[in-house]
Amino acid sequence: MRLVRFAVDGETLSGHVINDVVRADDGSQREFSLQQAQLLAPCLPSKIVAVGLNYRDHAEEMGLAIPEEPILFLKPSTSVIGAGDTIVLPPQSARVDYEAELALVISKSARNVSRKEAQEHILGYTCLNDVTARDLQGKDGQWTRAKSFDTFCPIGPWIETELDGSDLKIELYLNGVRKQQSRTSNLIFSSAELVEFISAVMTLRPGDVIATGTTSGVGPMGPGDTVEVRIEGIGSLINQAAKPIP
Numbered sequence: 355m356r357l358v359r360f361a362v363d364g365e366t367l368s369g370h371v372i373n374d375v376v377r378a379d380d381g382s383q384r385e386f387s388l389q390q391a392q393l394l395a396p397c398l399p400s401k402i403v404a405v406g407l408n409y410r411d412h413a414e415e416m417g418l419a420i421p422e423e424p425i426l427f428l429k430p431s432t433s434v435i436g437a438g439d440t441i442v443l444p445p446q447s448a449r450v451d452y453e454a455e456l457a458l459v460i461s462k463s464a465r466n467v468s469r470k471e472a473q474e475h476i477l478g479y480t481c482l483n484d485v486t487a488r489d490l491q492g493k494d495g496q497w498t499r500a501k502s503f504d505t506f507c508p509i510g511p512w513i514e515t516e517l518d519g520s521d522l523k524i525e526l527y528l529n530g531v532r533k534q535q536s537r538t539s540n541l542i543f544s545s546a547e548l549v550e551f552i553s554a555v556m557t558l559r560p561g562d563v564i565a566t567g568t569t570s571g572v573g574p575m576g577p578g579d580t581v582e583v584r585i586e587g588i589g590s591l592i593n594q595a596a597k598p599i600p
Contacts, residue, residue: 356512357478359398359436360391371512395436396480396513397459397561402429403552404455404484404501408542408567415570424543424551427497429484429507429565437510441595443577444503447487450595452575453568454526454534454583457482458545459513464558472549475558478515481583481591482565483508483526488574508583508593509563519545523586524569529579536569 356371369378376391378384406425407413413420435441443450461477485507491500519538526534543551548564558564575581575595583591 355515357396357515358391358512359394359396360386361394362386362391366394393437393511395434395509396511397509397563399431399434399459399561399563400559401431401556402434402457402482402507402563402565403556403558404429404565405543405548405567406497409536409540409569410542411536411540411570412568412572413542420542424548426552426555427501429501432504433485433502433507435505435508435593437508437591437593439508439593440505441483441485441508441575441581441593442503442505442598443575443595444487445598447490447500449487449489449574451486451488451572452526452528452533452581452583453484453486453572454524454585455482455484455565455568456519456522456524456538456585457509457563457565458519458549460549460558460560460562460564462560464549464553467549467553469546469550472546475549475553476545477560478513479517479519479585479588480509480513480563481511481585481588482563483581483583483591483593484565484568486572508591510591511589514588517587522588525584526571527582527584528573528575533573534569534571538566540569541566
């Protein structure tokens, strides 16, 4: 099932998508076309736990050793936007990069969850763009500022609940040109391993998001660029980049 949050005539609703129809889950059984409904970020996470250097091809691209444990960082909830929303390029940065990622959404509170129990705590999967101010990442020597600007975490278009995330094609297109391509089978740490590792550090709440890492081919985007994260079995997350409105 494809779970969504959406807005119609100023009203925010939760629902699910069947073919090209969005059905509200408020008991009314109201239905809208995808053209009528404005898709929002499909969840409202209290935190986004992201994983650095989790694809073998990305580690090779960067000339770095395969990590022994997941490398974690956080993105704030205020960075989240949905499909069709604008990625705002901050004036503090001269280089903002795209990073296509498979993200998993937590279904129920998870603390010290074993790998075998992990799937019980995964609601489903979605597309995520871990937008990064690359120059600030290098300048600061750590990742908080570079990863945390408002609009730097597009998520969507929905949460696919009936999906095995272990071997999916993942791509990113910049203005229609493919820039990233891999399969989630190239992940160093699987979704279950990540839930186990992260839940031993911090409690994961319903709606929290784990961004599983990006593959090789990361690069810059500029004003007016259209960025599409495309993942097999989920669909496309499309956003446009722009300078801030003066």
